[in-house]
Amino acid sequence: MSTASFDLLPSTNPAADAVRDNILAAPGFGQHFTDHMAHVRWTLDAGWHGHEVRPYGPLTLDPAAAVLHYAQEIFEGIKAYRHADGSVWTFRPEKNAERFRRSARRLALPELSDEDFIGSIKALLAQDHAWVPTPQSAADECSLYLRPFMIASEKFLGVRPAREVDYYVIASPAAAYFKGGIEPVSIWLSQHYKRAAPGGTGFAKCGGNYAASLAAQKEASDNGCGQVAFLDAAENKWIEELGGMNLFFVYKDGRIATPRLTDTILEGVTRDSVLTLAKDEGLTPEERPISIDEWREGAASGEITEIFACGTAAVITPVGELVTEEGPIRLAAKSDNEVAKRLRTKLLDLQYGRSEDKYGWLTRLV
Ligand SMILES: *Cc1c(COP(=O)(O)O)cnc(C)c1O
Secondary structure: OOOOOOEEOOOOOOOOHHHHHHHHHOOOOOOOOOOEEEEEEEEOOOEEEEEEEEEOOOOOOOOOEHHHHHOOEEEOOEEEEEOOOOOEEEEOHHHHHHHHHHHHHHOOOOOOOHHHHHHHHHHHHHHHHHHOOOOOOOOOOOEEEEEEEEEEOOEOOOOOOOOEEEEEEEEEEEOOOOOOOOOOEEEEEEOOOOOOOOOOOOOOOOHHHHHHHHHHHHHHHHOOOOEEEEEOOOOOOEEEEEOOOEEEEEEOOOEEEEOOOOOOOOOOHHHHHHHHHHHHOOOEEEEOOOEHHHHHHHHHHOOEEEEEEEEOOOEEEEEEEEEEOOEEEEOOOOOOOHHHHHHHHHHHHHHOOOOOOOOOOEEEOO
């Protein structure tokens, strides 16, 4: 596999060591960005070209750029983890690269190869590796969050796929996503807003899906909830996922179920990893339709003993209650979330190089 080489245009005012150290001591999430960004340009005539790593900074876009009007945009989310020996690794990047191409096809954007996707991350990290925080303990989930994205930058107001596109990767040092750590979150059930419809873009990771989820997210926070759960658009009955995380249900007989993939569910890399790790833990993973009635009845009867959400940003987070217009749905017995905690530790130990990488899920970046 040949690796496209990225030209380097170094930043003339990178953050001073003391400034960076200060940020890394308490990075929050998605607030600070590194000194550089990776960029590759695409045109219909020339294909992908102009691979570069250049100073992080504002983009110059024509006000008529297609992305600003018709939201022809996709993105990814993936992390870089510092191991105890100082080396820096990422987790299953070929899964993100593959999903990025799936998203690109749905949004009529050009497909980026594995080598350009992974190469862009490696090229950025070659410059900005000092921004990957060092965990102070196994409980310290700091990382460098990477955000690859692709936008239709062509200047025109007609409606058709753009013939000029730009791809970027930016990076942001991150502490744990939820301040409460593994405290259970309350979730709001969106009863009239839908995230995705059959034949739509639900399976693609695109900004438009998030734009459509924000009114529901606002409703959730108005009702004291941190996240929102969506039902399917066709029958208003089947559990799909949260705005940006997949859902799992743990049963008292050792089954662990997640909604079966359809074109209205985003296929999480964390979801897929949890299915594999659950089997290693002696659990029985299931991918099948799960209805809101099953949630309500299973919670009341004690059949369901834990519920958790998962995604790259927040890893695995227990769900405390589902708040609905008819009142809250809570588990019959207060859960210690033992399975969620166990799977979370397994996953983090793998990502931070504290356990054997028996599936070959890690790729070294630096
Ligand atoms: C990104 C995302 C997820 C989680 O995917 P991971 O690959 O595990 O980070 C789940 N649902 C939606 C809607 C997402 O955008």
